[in-house]
Amino acid sequence: MTALDTTADAPADTAVPSVPSEPTVRLRTAEEYRAGLRDGRKVVYQGRYIDDVSTFPEFDTAIEHSAHAYRIAQDEPELAVAHDDRGAYSAFYRVPRSPEDLVARGRLIESVCRRGAGTIVLKEVGSDAVFGILRAAQGQGRVNAEAYWRHVVDHDVALAVAQSDVKGDRSKGPAGQADPDLYVRVVAEDAESITVRGAKVHTSFSANADELVVIPTRAMNPGDEAYAVAFAIPVDTPGVTLYVSPYLDAPRNGFEHPISSRHKMLESLTVFDDVRVPKSRVFLHGDVEAAGRIALAFVDYHRFTAVNYKLPLLDALVGAASLVAEANGISRAAHVRAKMTELITYAETVRGFADLSALRAVEGEGGVWLPDPLSTNMAKYHFAHGFHEAARTVIDLAGGLVATGPGGADWANPEVRAVLEKYFVGAVPAEERLRAIHLVGDLTSGAWGGYQSVLATHAEGSLEAERMQILRSFDWSRPRAYAQELIDLGARA
Numbered sequence: 001m002t003a004l005d006t007t008a009d010a011p012a013d014t015a016v017p018s019v020p021s022e023p024t025v026r027l028r029t030a031e032e033y034r035a036g037l038r039d040g041r042k043v044v045y046q047g048r049y050i051d052d053v054s055t056f057p058e059f060d061t062a063i064e065h066s067a068h069a070y071r072i073a074q075d076e077p078e079l080a081v082a083h084d085d086r087g088a089y090s091a092f093y094r095v096p097r098s099p100e101d102l103v104a105r106g107r108l109i110e111s112v113c114r115r116g117a118g119t120i121v122l123k124e125v126g127s128d129a130v131f132g133i134l135r136a137a138q139g140q141g142r143v144n145a146e147a148y149w150r151h152v153v154d155h156d157v158a159l160a161v162a163q164s165d166v167k168g169d170r171s172k173g174p175a176g177q178a179d180p181d182l183y184v185r186v187v188a189e190d191a192e193s194i195t196v197r198g199a200k201v202h203t204s205f206s207a208n209a210d211e212l213v214v215i216p217t218r219a220m221n222p223g224d225e226a227y228a229v230a231f232a233i234p235v236d237t238p239g240v241t242l243y244v245s246p247y248l249d250a251p252r253n254g255f256e257h258p259i260s261s262r263h264k265m266l267e268s269l270t271v272f273d274d275v276r277v278p279k280s281r282v283f284l285h286g287d288v289e290a291a292g293r294i295a296l297a298f299v300d301y302h303r304f305t306a307v308n309y310k311l312p313l314l315d316a317l318v319g320a321a322s323l324v325a326e327a328n329g330i331s332r333a334a335h336v337r338a339k340m341t342e343l344i345t346y347a348e349t350v351r352g353f354a355d356l357s358a359l360r361a362v363e364g365e366g367g368v369w370l371p372d373p374l375s376t377n378m379a380k381y382h383f384a385h386g387f388h389e390a391a392r393t394v395i396d397l398a399g400g401l402v403a404t405g406p407g408g409a410d411w412a413n414p415e416v417r418a419v420l421e422k423y424f425v426g427a428v429p430a431e432e433r434l435r436a437i438h439l440v441g442d443l444t445s446g447a448w449g450g451y452q453s454v455l456a457t458h459a460e461g462s463l464e465a466e467r468m469q470i471l472r473s474f475d476w477s478r479p480r481a482y483a484q485e486l487i488d489l490g491a492r493a
């Protein structure tokens with residue numbers, strides 16, 4: 001993707017950015033996606049500016065991980081390619097118009113995240129945000145949202161979503177902060193553009209996506225008008241700087257790290273330093289009441305994405321538990337069978353709620369359907385609440401070698417390997433056992449496992465956010481009416 005053009009005859013500092021117009025390429029290849037990342041984006045990593053993210057070696061694993069979002073269109077077109085009167089396009093961006101569309105979307109997300117080893121890949125989050133805006137934006141914002149959806153579909157654009165503001169003192173709202181820039185806000189406006197300042201954080205994929213969709217993180221109150229803003233811009237828009245987290249930075253070998261040697265995401269602190277946004281790309285501006293609606297409309301889709309992308313991770317945990325128990329020769333022990341039952345119950349309850357959330361889908365504004373918020377939030381809450389206990393069970397079954405086992409370099413040395421093969425044999429040969437144990441380590445307790453642990457707790461909203469949505473979306477009429485009926489029966493007795 002290119003930077004927003006500046007008008008040719010205006011000075012650079014006053015030019016109004018225009019929306020890029022490129023030839024329509026409705027389905028890009030993984031190679032085209034990677035090449036599109038070569039632009040003027042400003043990215044800081046480990047204290048240094050990066051010239052070209054598309055060739056920067058330390059981002060290679062993350063870009064390859066995300067490229068699955070493009071490869072799946074070639075490999076599984078029945079799942080990943082949709083069609084309209086203009087031809088084929090990425091099914092990630094198919095607007096859900098029925099429960100069946102949401103069932104299909106759930107299967108697509110599960111499948112692409114199976115390739116991504118149980119972690120989100122790229123296009124899921126951006127499409128969640130576009131659907132949320134399509135449903136909740138009003139007036140000109142809705143018109144702009146529809147045009148933006150068309151642009152994303154026609155150019156197979158990879159989007160990152162910047163929702164979480166840095167937020168400062170959590171007890172205060174946007175306008176109540178000592179520094180007014182702790183939530184992204186509008187600082188100027190002219191006929192053609194708005195100018196925004198502030199910072200979002202935890203922005204997944206920002207360094208390896210084409211564009212940023214920026215939406216409010218919370219409900220807002222009168223006085224917060226400047227903070228009620230939603231828009232989309234290319235990542236290389238002047239004034240945007242990404243400070244990318246170095247988490248999981250070191251190169252890894254496949255023996256010790258079967259997953260994290262091949263998979264990784266990039267997150268950033270995303271700073272908007274007086275960034276000009278064309279009004280055609282603004283979906284919300286000043287309407288405090290609509291800010292909360294847009295925030296929640298995104299979340300309706302995003303937690304559905306979350307529970308579907310967790311399904312391969314849960315399969316990996318349950319499968320690893322079974323393989324490692326077998327390797328250790330303990331699979332028939334009574335306590336192991338009880339723990340396996342608990343793991344299955346946990347994982348299949350999440351799967352059941354994930355399915356239910358699509359089957360109980362409801363029609364939203366403009367005929368855009370959304371997954372049932374109650375089932376979706378129960379799925380996400382159940383997943384997040386039980387994840388650490390499930391990880392502990394798998395570690396328990398694997399034994400202490402998860403932390404003290406030999407490394408890839410040891411295994412590669414024939415002399416050392418002979419010792420390892422003799423002493424680390426279990427009910428299966430040492431190699432089979434050690435590889436299963438390292439899978440458990442990567443999933444639960446190494447840097448990737450630690451990342452998953454935080455991801456489970458906070459990504460797509462903290463536990464408390466899910467509790468609030470469960471309470472908000474529960475329909476009290478049936479149980480209250482029944483309780484009242486019982487009271488009335490007693491009163492008549």
Ligand SMILES: Cc1cc2nc3c(=O)[nH]c(=O)nc-3n(C[C@H](O)[C@H](O)[C@H](O)COP(=O)(O)OP(=O)(O)OC[C@H]3O[C@@H](n4cnc5c(N)ncnc54)[C@H](O)[C@@H]3O)c2cc1C
Pocket residue numbers: 125161162163164165167170171172200201202203204205267454455458459460461462464465
């Ligand atoms: C790996 C990862 C990827 C992510 N990707 C993205 C992304 O792509 N885009 C994006 O926008 N966000 C992303 N997030 C952000 C995620 O949604 C947030 O981490 C989550 O919403 C929690 O926000 P926080 O981190 O600011 O924590 P906080 O909100 O500070 O939460 C910390 C604790 O404070 C509590 N708390 C917060 N506010 C209050 C209050 N007012 N009163 C009482 N208690 C309060 C919370 O319940 C929690 O217990 C990602 C997060 C992770 C971990």
